[in-house]
Amino acid sequence: xxxxxxxxxxxxxxxxxxxxxxxxxxxxxxSLVILVLTFVFRVVTVSGGSMLPNYVDGERLIIAxxxxxxxxxxxxxxxxxxxxxIIKRVIATEGQTVDINYTTGVVYVDGVAVDERQFGLENxxxxxxxxxxxxxxxxxxxxxxxxxxxxxNRGQSxxxxxxxxxxxxxRHILGEAIFTIYPFDRFGKAE
Numbered sequence: 001x002x003x004x005x006x007x008x009x010x011x012x013x014x015x016x017x018x019x020x021x022x023x024x025x026x027x028x029x030x031s032l033v034i035l036v037l038t039f040v041f042r043v044v045t046v047s048g049g050s051m052l053p054n055y056v057d058g059e060r061l062i063i064a065x066x067x068x069x070x071x072x073x074x075x076x077x078x079x080x081x082x083x084x085x086i087i088k089r090v091i092a093t094e095g096q097t098v099d100i101n102y103t104t105g106v107v108y109v110d111g112v113a114v115d116e117r118q119f120g121l122e123n124x125x126x127x128x129x130x131x132x133x134x135x136x137x138x139x140x141x142x143x144x145x146x147x148x149x150x151x152x153n154r155g156q157s158x159x160x161x162x163x164x165x166x167x168x169x170x171r172h173i174l175g176e177a178i179f180t181i182y183p184f185d186r187f188g189k190a191e
Contacts, residue, residue: 041065042174043062044060046058046087050153051087051088053121053152054119054121055075056183059182062177062179062180062190063077064175070090070147070170072109073090073118073119074089075089075177075191076088082164085174087177088150088160091107091149094142094146098148099139105127106123107126108139119191127155135161136162140167143167146168
C-alpha cells in the first residue's frame with residue numbers, strides 16, 4: 001500500500017501577509033482614536049451667534065472632557081441647561097460675587113471690573129437682559145460647585161443673566177474648548 005503525503009496548505013504570500021498586518025494596525029489605531037474622542041476629547045459644533053466674534057455658527061471645536069480647570073475666561077460647553085448644549089465663557093466661579101452695571105455695560109467680579117479685552121472683546125458690552133426672559137437681580141454670589149457664564153455676544157446670548165440659565169452647576173460642564181478644527185481659516189488654539 002502506497003502512502004501519500006498530505007499536502008500542506010500554501011503559506012500566504014508576503015504581500016497578503018503585509019496587507020493583513022496593515023489592516024490590523026489601522027483597526028487598532030481607529031479603536032484608539034474612538035476611545036480618545038469618547039473619553040478624553042470630543043468634537044462639538046457651535047450653534048448660533050451668542051459667542052461672536054470669537055466663535056461662529058458652524059465652527060467645530062475640540063473640547064477636553066477631563067484634565068481641565070474651569071477658571072475665569074474658560075470657554076465651556078454646557079449640557080442640561082437649555083434645550084441643547086450651549087457654549088459660554090466663564091466669568092466667575094464658586095464663592096465669587098458678580099455685579100453688572102447695565103448703564104455702563106461693565107461686569108464686576110468681587111468688586112473689580114472684568115477687563116473683557118483679555119477675551120478679545122470691548123469693555124462695557126453687557127446689555128440689559130431681554131424682557132422675554134426673567135432676569136437675575138444683581139449682585140449675585142456664585143454658589144458652591146457652580147459657575148456664572150456669559151456669551152461673548154451679549155445682545156444675542158441667553159446666559160447666566162437670565163433665571164432660565166442662572167448659576168450653572170459644574171456637573172453640567174461637558175468640557176472646555178481647546179482647539180478649533182473647522183473652518184480652516186480659524187484653525188488653531190481656542191481663545
